[in-house]
Amino acid sequence: MGQNKHIFIQVETPPYLKNKILARINKQERFSARIKLTISGFGALFAIGALGPAILYAIRDFNQSGLYEYISLLFSDTSVFSFWKEIGLSIIESMPIIGIMLVLGSICILLISLQSIARYGNKALLSTTYA
Numbered sequence: 001m002g003q004n005k006h007i008f009i010q011v012e013t014p015p016y017l018k019n020k021i022l023a024r025i026n027k028q029e030r031f032s033a034r035i036k037l038t039i040s041g042f043g044a045l046f047a048i049g050a051l052g053p054a055i056l057y058a059i060r061d062f063n064q065s066g067l068y069e070y071i072s073l074l075f076s077d078t079s080v081f082s083f084w085k086e087i088g089l090s091i092i093e094s095m096p097i098i099g100i101m102l103v104l105g106s107i108c109i110l111l112i113s114l115q116s117i118a119r120y121g122n123k124a125l126l127s128t129t130y131a
Contacts, residue, residue, distance in 0.1 A: 029123060030123060033123035033124035034124040037116075037117060037120045039116075040113045040117045040120065041113070043109060043112070043113035044113035044117060047109040048110060050109075051103070051106040051107065054099070054105075055103055057098075058096055058099030058102065059099075061096030061098065062099065064096075065094045067096070070087065071091065
């Protein structure tokens with residue numbers, strides 16, 4: 001094991017070659033950041049476009065589900081608390097789960113896309129020059 005100490009020899013690169021290597025690495029990083037920024041932008045546009053119909057679908061499901069009646073019954077009549085298990089299950093069963101999942105999914109995709117845009121936007125649009 002002690003014999004392999006000097007296998008790697010440090011080679012000093014000429015300054016012009018070092019600058020070319022660093023410029024090429026910077027160019028590749030910017031290219032990669034631009035691709036990620038483009039994909040994130042399309043994801044954000046998709047999420048914004050899907051958020052409106054998802055909210056409308058959730059509102060329509062909420063109005064059709066009867067959840068409002070169960071909740072208003074819960075707050076208007078205190079004798080309902082003796083049947084709290086049945087009321088609780090009825091509330092859970094009448095929740096518009098698909099609409100809620102669509103809205104929350106669209107919001108999550110939008111937030112993740114905005115986070116990626118903030119992360120890669122600076123790298124993609126600004127360049128570092130090596131002189």
